[in-house]
Amino acid sequence: MAARWIERRFERLIWKFRLISIVPVVLSLLGSVGCFVIGAVEVFNAFLVIMRLPFTAKSVAAKTIAQMVGGVDYFVIGIALLIFGYGIYELVISDLDPRLEGGEEQHTNILSVNSLQSLKNNLSNVIVVGLIVAAFKKTIGFEVNNATDLLALCGSVAMLALSAWLIVRSHGAGHDDNAAVSIKTCTWTCLASQQR
Template identity: 35%
Template sequence: MKLIEALFEGALWKSRFIVILAVVFAVLGAISLFAVASADIWKMVVVTWNVFVNNAHPENFHENLIGKIIGAIDLYLIGVVLLIFAFGIYELFISEIDEANNSEVGDSILAVHSLDELKSKLGNVIVMVLIVIFFKKVIHMHFETPLDMLYLAVGIFALALSLYFMHKSHAVHEKEAEEEN
């Protein structure tokens, strides 16, 4: 019976390596998002250059330029979410990343020691993605009534409040980490 238990537990423990699929595809997804975002910005650089060279200012040029750049930032941030996810689950399920441990910034950016810490890091970046999406939508909105402006103000207040609580939560976690050391 001990042999069966040992074999089963060994197989169960080794099954954690299935997360390698999530790690590899999250990194590939991040690379794809970075490439697409970079291509989008490059296209806007070319369009902007042509506007200056030809001295032809298309209608809504500024709105379109800012919208495309903010859209690219959004893609970069989602790529960062994928990287944090990949590094985090790798460290939680497989092994610590030696290169990150030997790096000056590796510990502060990517070190994940618990699922709660991974959720916190992902949550912070996801909130930033939502803020960028909100900003992108606001740029293309047309405010026609005072109620529209009130909705905008409430949205900005909600974002500011979420950033405040994120910062406050981060400060509490840092203080707890210092007390543990």
């Protein structure tokens, strides 16, 4: 009888110990807010450059666009942190009651996490999108001076299109049109860069 009482107390203690995961949840959500603020400041600063400077220099335009894309990159990182925080909370602590009370339990979105696999899938999709945005930022100011540069640019665009296509394919069948658009975008970008 005493052994059963000790076992129950120990199991309750173990069950309550899951609440330690509130620390990464709160820090992820705060990090998400921080990334959104940094991204907003980045885009706002780029907007101020647009308002102040005349667009006579091509380098100013490319630099400003790269700064805006950098802001978008911070937004994507913020979304990844938000997904992680929501996912850990729903997997370890409890379901989000306000979402369930709103009758949105059937509505599946990127914040709906019902297994570790779905959390992993959602995070990997957002991370790949973040990498695509970061690579796009690098290609904005890329100068094509010779055939090797053009080949490097086309190769990077092809890899971006392939990763976008793989994301679309990971969501199942019926998205072949989006995959075709990704490949066409790759082809047209390579052809357009030859005209520079």
